[in-house]
Amino acid sequence: GQQVMQIPQYQHVQEGEDFTTYCNSSTTLSNIQWYKQRPGGHPVFLIQLVKSGEVKKQKRLTFQFGEAKKNSSLHITATQTTDVGTYFCALDPHSGAGSYQLTFGKGTKLSVIP
């Protein structure tokens, strides 16, 4: 099955600074999903990217899927304390063959200093 590397593992930012987390795969991905988990909470789906070079925005969050569909990024502009949590990317380990499974990256834990 496909594996994904997510970096960085931790990120501490001052409130108002930008934040980016990256997911990288050695193989071509059929799609990638992003989830957010607040401290003490459960993962919550944010978005799915499917097309090569796709860019989607949700308010201050920008999601990108690489042209080669081997990497993806999540960028947060002007972080707020409400952005605190761990951000996970997730992919279908069987390359879209309809397994309905997800393999999660290890996550990037974001801390925001007020």
Added chain:
Amino acid sequence: NAGVTQTPKFQVLKTGQSMTLQCAQDMNHNSMYWYRQDPGMGLRLIYYSASEGTTDKGEVPNGYNVSRLNKREFSLRLESAAPSQTSVYFCASSEGWGATPPYEQYFGPGTRLTVT
């Protein structure tokens, strides 16, 4: 709608004891999943059920069994708990079979299990 519910929320077991974690969803989803989450390890799939009547192993199935009781319910059983099974367990569901992408997963609140 309650979404995905899990019981219990917390549990402490002694080594060798058994227990069953319960999960139910009210979204009429076809697929259900059990994950464990350990610090620095992300979410790892234990077992999943692509549709009612089927179950398959995930990445870390050893020491666990599952039952897809009906379309709504998917339970996880630890037959003889070990300290290495101390973790947070999440159940999730998705539309799965026949659905239109994205196949987003909806997670329950989790069960925090400690094995001493």
